[in-house]
Amino acid sequence: MAxxxxxxxxxxxxxxxGTRAERYAAAIDMAEWADRLGHVPLITLSEHHxxxxxxxxxxxxxxxAMAARTSTVRLNIAAMIPxxxxxxxxxxxxxxxxxxxxxxxxxxxxNGYVAREFAMFGVPLAERPRRTTEMVRFLKQAxxxxxxxxxxxxxxxxxxxxxxxxxxxxxxxxxxxxxxxAARIADGFLPSTPEIWEFYADELRRxxxxxxxxxxxxxxxxxxxxxxxxRGWQEIAPYAMHEVNAYGEWQAxxxxxxxxxxxxxxxxxxxxxxxxxxxxxxxxxxEELREKGPFAFVMLHPLLGGLPPEVGWSSxxxxxxxxxxxx
Numbered sequence: 624m625a626x627x628x629x630x631x632x633x634x635x636x637x638x639x640x641g642t643r644a645e646r647y648a649a650a651i652d653m654a655e656w657a658d659r660l661g662h663v664p665l666i667t668l669s670e671h672h673x674x675x676x677x678x679x680x681x682x683x684x685x686x687x688a689m690a691a692r693t694s695t696v697r698l699n700i701a702a703m704i705p706x707x708x709x710x711x712x713x714x715x716x717x718x719x720x721x722x723x724x725x726x727x728x729x730x731x732x733x734n735g736y737v738a739r740e741f742a743m744f745g746v747p748l749a750e751r752p753r754r755t756t757e758m759v760r761f762l763k764q765a766x767x768x769x770x771x772x773x774x775x776x777x778x779x780x781x782x783x784x785x786x787x788x789x790x791x792x793x794x795x796x797x798x799x800x801x802x803x804x805a806a807r808i809a810d811g812f813l814p815s816t817p818e819i820w821e822f823y824a825d826e827l828r829r830x831x832x833x834x835x836x837x838x839x840x841x842x843x844x845x846x847x848x849x850x851x852x853x854r855g856w857q858e859i860a861p862y863a864m865h866e867v868n869a870y871g872e873w874q875a876x877x878x879x880x881x882x883x884x885x886x887x888x889x890x891x892x893x894x895x896x897x898x899x900x901x902x903x904x905x906x907x908x909x910e911e912l913r914e915k916g917p918f919a920f921v922m923l924h925p926l927l928g929g930l931p932p933e934v935g936w937s938s939x940x941x942x943x944x945x946x947x948x949x950x
Contacts, residue, residue: 625912625919625950627942628665629657630845631926633679636865639929643677649932651688653925656939658693662947667699672707672740676869676929683716690724698724701813702733702795705758706746711778713758714765718784726785731813732758733795736877752804759792759808797879806830814838845924847902848941855902855938860891862928863900869928900927905945912950 631650635643657663666689668682679685686698698720705713721728734751735741741748764771765780766789772778784790794805797815799822805812806826812835814820820838828834845863849855871887888894895902903911912919923942925935 624917625662625915625921625947627657627660627663628667628920628922629653629663630667630669630922630924631679631685632669632671633685633926634674634676634866634869635929636676636862638861638865639931641931645932646926646929647685649935650685650926651692653935653939654689654696655692656943658696660943660947661695663696665697665699667701669701670703670707671737673743674869676865683720686728687720687723690720690727693727694725695727697727697729699729699731701729701731701793703730704735704740705732706735706741706751706754707744708758710758710761710765710773711780714762714780717762717790718766718780718782721784721786721790722782724785726790728784728790729793730790731793731795732809734801736879737873738876752800755794756804756808759794762789762792765789802826806832814840842920843922844898845900845927846908846921847900847924847927848905848908848938848946849902850904850941852902852904852907856891856895858934859900859902859927859930860895862930863894864888864891864928866928867894867899905941905949908942908946909949912946 633643633646633650635646654666657666668685669679670682671678672680682700682703686700689698717728717730732755734755738748761773765778766784768781768783770777770779791810793811793813794801794809795813795815796802796805797819799819802812802814802819802822803826806823807830812823814823817838817840824835847855847859867885868887870885874885875887894900912921923938925939926932
C-alpha cells in the first residue's frame with residue numbers, strides 16, 4: 624500500500640495572496656483530511672525563527688491543534704533546535720502534546736545552522752553540538768518523571784508523556800560528526816543527504832548496537848498532483864522557487880552548499896528539471912506508485928512556499944479521488 628506524508632512550514636512570502644491565518648486553518652483541516660484518508664501515516668512540522676516569510680517558529684502548538692483533530696496520523700517535529708529552548712519547558716511541552724496526541728508525537732532534534740537565529744537567541748554557534756547532546760540526555764531523564772539535579776537545582780517533569788520514556792528522539796544532521804553523535808545518544812538518525820547514513824550505521828556497529836541496515840529514506844522530492852502537469856507547474860513554480868532559494872540562501876550562508884540539500888535556482892524550468900518539485904497527473908502517479916510496490920512513499924507539501932490553500936486542496940483531492948482508489 625502506497626503511503627503519503629504531509630509537510631508544513633507555513634512560509635508565506637509577500638507575493639502570496641491570502642493571510643497567514645488562512646494557511647494555519649487550512650493546514651489543520653488538511654491534517655484531519657489526512658487522518659480520514661488513512662494512507663497518510665505522518666505529518667511533519669518544522670522550526671525556524673525570525674524569517675521574513677513567517678516560517679513556523681513554534682511547531683508544538685500546531686502539533687497539539689492537529690492532534691486534537693486527528694486520531695491515527697503521527698506528528699513529527701523535524702527538526703527542533705535545542706539551543707533555542709529551555710530544557711525544562713521543552714520537556715513539559717512535549718509531554719503535554721504527546722498526551723494530547725495519545726502518544727503520536729515524534730521528535731527530531733538538529734543543531735541548526737542559520738547564524739542570525741543563534742544571534743537572536745544569544746547562543747554562540749560553537750555551542751550547538753554540546754547543547755544538542757545535553758538536551759537529549761535531559762529529555763530522556765526528565766521523561767522518567769523522577770526528580771533529578773540539573774544545574775544545581777532539583778527538576779521533576781510531570782505529567783510524563785503518554786509513552787513510557789517519552790517520544791523517541793531522532794537526531795538530524797548533514798555531517799559525519801552528527802551521524803556518529805546520533806548513534807551514540809539518540810534513538811535514530813535523519814540525514815540531510817543519504818550519503819552520510821553509513822557513518823551512522825558504522826558507529827552503531829562499532830558500539831555493538833544493532834545494525835540499522837540500508838538507508839530507507841528514499842525519494843525526498845515534493846509531489847504536487849494536477850490534471851495538467853504543465854499548468855500545475857505554472858501554478859506552483861513561484862512558490863517552489865521561493866522555498867528552494869530561501870533554503871539555498873540560508874545554507875549557502877552557513878557554508879553547507881549542496882551538502883545541506885538545497886542550492887539556489889534562477890530559472891523555474893531548471894528547478895523543474897532538477898526533480899526536487901514534481902508535478903504529476905493522477906495517471907502518472909498511479910503508474911509510478913504501482914512500479915515502486917508496497918513500500919512506495921510520496922511527500923506532499925500542500926502549502927508549499929505559501930501556495931494558496933485552494934491549490935493545495937486541488938492536489939489533495941486528486942490524491943483522494945483519482946489516485947488512492949486505484950492502488
